[in-house]
Amino acid sequence: MPVAVMAEGGFGFRKLLEQCETQELEANAELGAVWSVGQRIWQRDFPGIYTTISAHQWSETVQPIMEALRDATRRRAFGLVSQAYTSIVADDFAAFVGLPVEEAVKGVLEQGWQADFSTRMVMPKKPEPAPVPPIPNEQQLARLTDYVAFLEN
Numbered sequence: 001m002p003v004a005v006m007a008e009g010g011f012g013f014r015k016l017l018e019q020c021e022t023q024e025l026e027a028n029a030e031l032g033a034v035w036s037v038g039q040r041i042w043q044r045d046f047p048g049i050y051t052t053i054s055a056h057q058w059s060e061t062v063q064p065i066m067e068a069l070r071d072a073t074r075r076r077a078f079g080l081v082s083q084a085y086t087s088i089v090a091d092d093f094a095a096f097v098g099l100p101v102e103e104a105v106k107g108v109l110e111q112g113w114q115a116d117f118s119t120r121m122v123m124p125k126k127p128e129p130a131p132v133p134p135i136p137n138e139q140q141l142a143r144l145t146d147y148v149a150f151l152e153n
Contacts, residue, residue, distance in 0.1 A: 030059060037069070049073050050098030074098055078111070082124040090120045 033056040040048035050073070053066050077097045081088060088096075094104035105115045105122065114123040 047095045087121045087123045093122045
């Protein structure tokens with residue numbers, strides 16, 4: 001559970017470090033593996049997150065959590081790439097989303113992105129900006145009046 005909370009940014013790594021003692025991590029291999037995944041999340045090492053999750057044989061209880069974490073990380077990586085890049089090398093993109101190159105390129109084509117097979121580049125489609133709800137004229141006028149009154153005083 002702490003890893004999932006850390007992935008959302010709601011839990012401090014330092015606080016988790018204080019709660020987990022080294023002996024506990026060494027005594028329970030799965031807890032140590034969860035700790036390793038948490039470290040990769042904290043470092044924002046996307047390829048490391050995928051390899052660390054895949055490297056361990058998880059128990060039945062933890063397996064669905066790790067799969068959900070991997071999927072959430074992959075969705076986040078897709079979103080970050082679409083916002084930050086105009087083009088990215090397919091190999092780098094595949095490592096960033098934790099998929100083989102062929103699957104990664106197939107995934108981007110399904111999302112409406114472009115891929116150039118000759119240069120091995122992926123061109124993300126920029127996400128649509130969230131629509132800004134219009135402000136009613138009366139509310140806009142009231143806000144402007146408050147602002148002018150503030151400046152005059």
